[in-house]
Amino acid sequence: MPNFAGFITIDPKRSIDTIVAHVTLEEVGTDELQITEHPVELGANITDHAFKKPADLVIRCGWSNASLAGVLNGVQGLISALSGGDAFGSDYVSSVYNQLLALQESRIPFDVSTGKRLYSNMLMRSLGVTTDEKSEYTLMVTAVFKQILIVQTQATTLPPRDDQAQPEATAETADTGTKQVVVGVPAPGGWQPPNG
Template identity: 55%
Template sequence: MILDMITLVPKSIGSITIPVLIEEAHQDELQITEHPVEKGAEINDHAFKRQPEVVLKCGWSNSDLAALAGLAQSIFSGGGLPSADYISTVYSQLLALQELREPFDVVTSLRMYDSMLFKGLAVLKDQKTGAALSVTATLKQLRIVETQVTTLPPRENQADPAATAETQNTGVKAATPATPAPGGSVPPTSM
């Protein structure tokens, strides 16, 4: 498990690689009706799947291989020491990705999610995490749909146009008083 948190499965939030994934919590929820369901009815008509959520506790460090490679490249290219440290850059990238509000992919050790957005981004910074960035990212999947326009066949080509045709304007309808059944509250002679 420790080795998987660090190296085996390449994990990422968008294009940002996660070097250490401490914990991941996946949530798939079904929204079920509170209303009574008639016996024999299709149950799947009364429940729908909500968008999945995942909470990732992950970390980056200034001593990470990517940070050291960036430092070496900066030194050897004549740029000297970089002005910003690696974890500040990663944190800025995470904030920018959240601010962008564009869907992105998330890869964890269990599964890959597409069309995700940050629901929350929490950072823990204390005396123990001075050269590290400890992030709790709460991500939720967007439900993206495509709509299409279609036309119905002409009314005369339909077998039962009253049941299958487009709606027609049939004018204004007026309500007429109904006579209740015998024994009802309004006597039939009062009309």
């Protein structure tokens, strides 16, 4: 069993969608501003030359079969295995791991709550798990999340061409049909300038 000395919290308000970790060891959030490297004209609006990138979040957290939920789930798994069910993945940490994998596979944005902030519209970019002889009955994961920027678009209808001052510049594009390329044939005697 891993040494949990110095862990951050066992606070239930921290969650990955609806999955609550028993222990959170580390939360690393990154908010980044993309700033132009090109020269900016003096007096220009700087906000036109920088934009906020989606948030990144890394969480190291864990679960244990020794918890109350783990013990209850272990009893259910044992009963299932004795009655002919599959023993693989029947313990508590395996079921949590399968929930995390299913959440990642769903590719549906969800919320992640940390001790400092609620991150909305997140996807799990990677899920790392390490198991050794000391952690066989625990699940320690490193989950990497990326925020998805979701926008809402709107369609509008422009006023009729006749009501516009410069319809060639502001009117909707019109389908004028298929254009054919015509090979030019010189006039008899060759080309003559328009002035004769």
